[in-house]
Structure formats: structure tokens, C-alpha cells
Amino acid sequence: MPNGSDPNIVVQSIMDLSLDGLPNFDVSVRSGEFAIRDALEEVIAALGAFHLDLEQAGTVQIILAEVLNNILEHAYPPIGPVGPIHIRCARSQDGLLDIKDNGRAMPDGKAPVGCPKPVDVAIVDLPEGGFGWFLIKDLTHDVEYRRVGQENQLRLRIAFGATGRADPE
Numbered sequence: 209m210p211n212g213s214d215p216n217i218v219v220q221s222i223m224d225l226s227l228d229g230l231p232n233f234d235v236s237v238r239s240g241e242f243a244i245r246d247a248l249e250e251v252i253a254a255l256g257a258f259h260l261d262l263e264q265a266g267t268v269q270i271i272l273a274e275v276l277n278n279i280l281e282h283a284y285p286p287i288g289p290v291g292p293i294h295i296r297c298a299r300s301q302d303g304l305l306d307i308k309d310n311g312r313a314m315p316d317g318k319a320p321v322g323c324p325k326p327v328d329v330a331i332v333d334l335p336e337g338g339f340g341w342f343l344i345k346d347l348t349h350d351v352e353y354r355r356v357g358q359e360n361q362l363r364l365r366i367a368f369g370a371t372g373r374a375d376p377e
Contacts, residue, residue: 231257235295239284239311243293244276251295258303268305268366271347274340275307275362283311283360305364313360319353322346 233254237243252269260268276293284291288311296306314320322341345351350365 232296232298233257234297237293237295239280239290239293239309243280244273247276247293247295248273251297254297267347268303271344271364271366272305272307274344275364278340279307279309279311279360282314283309285312288312303366305366307362307364309360310358311360313355314353317355319351319362 231254235247235250235254237247248269251272252265255265255268272295279293284293291310292308294306294308296304296308298304298306320341322343322345324342325339344364348364348366350363352361352363354361
């Protein structure tokens with residue numbers, strides 16, 4: 209079903225159940241100006257079924273915002289073509305987020321190391337970017353990246369509400 213603010217967002221709200229009876233969901237968007245906002249809005253709404261506390265929901269939102277921003281900035285840069293971004297949330301003991309896109313591959317075919325940047329320097333010497341991958345790797349339990357054909361595949365393992373209950377629907 210398309211989202212009201214952007215016709216390029218499709219939410220496959222088929223909340224299929226994982227082996228432990230917890231819901232899984234898919235969100236697909238086309239890269240573009242509102243892709244991050246709309247995808248985050250839909251994912252956070254779908255995570256409501258997981259009964260996450262505020263901190264857990266915020267952590268997932270930060271991680272996903274950083275990943276989506278990187279996809280829009282590097283895989284589908286503004287001067288390049290648009291393309292699909294697919295987010296799959298599979299609920300298990302450690303929650304899994306799988307994010308796929310058909311944009312440019314990561315340099316050297318692997319995810320950045322994600323080292324912390326020095327912040328104890330003069331303001332003019334602060335790095336402009338490079339904090340995103342550090343945040344992603346620091347807030348997740350595991351990060352796997354691979355390129356399969358023309359598709360980037362990123363798998364993030366995030367502990368979120370593994371003991372919570374799903375909404376019965």
C-alpha cells in the first residue's frame with residue numbers, strides 16, 4: 209500500500225510470523241528525496257507490534273537512518289538514477305534487519321571499518337563525516353555486507369525486545 213506522502217513507498221504489511229511466532233515485516237521504497245523519512249516512519253510504525261521501549265526504538269531508528277543515508281548518498285547519489293531499497297525485519301532472539309539495494313557497490317566490496325573519529329580537536333579540525341559507520345557498528349551486534357550480482361546486501365543483528373510479545377492480530 210502506498211504511503212500518503214510519497215507514491216514511491218510500498219509497505220508490504222504482510223506480518224508473517226517467524227518460527228517463534230513473532231512478526232516479520234517488509235518495507236520497500238524507491239530512492240529519492242523522501243525515502244529516508246518515509247521508510248523510517250513505516251519501519252517505526254511496524255516495530256510497534258514488537259513493544260519496544262523508547263531506547264530500543266531510538267536505537268533501531270538511528271541505525272536505520274544512518275544506513276539509509278549512506279545508501280542515498282553513496283549507492284544512489286543525487287546525480288545518479290533512482291532505485292529500490294528493501295528493508296526486511298526478521299524478529300528472532302537477536303533481531304535482524306536485512307537491507308538491500310541495487311545501487312553502487314561499497315568500495316573494495318566491503319563495509320567500512322567504522323573507527324571512531326577524533327573529537328578532542330579544534331572545531332575547525334573536526335571531521336565533516338565518517339561517524340555513521342562507527343555508530344552502526346557500535347549499536348549493532350553484527351554487521352555483514354556482501355555484493356551479490358548487482359545487489360548490495362547488508363545484514364544487521366540488533367538486540368531489540370527479544371522477550372517482548374507481538375500484538376495478536
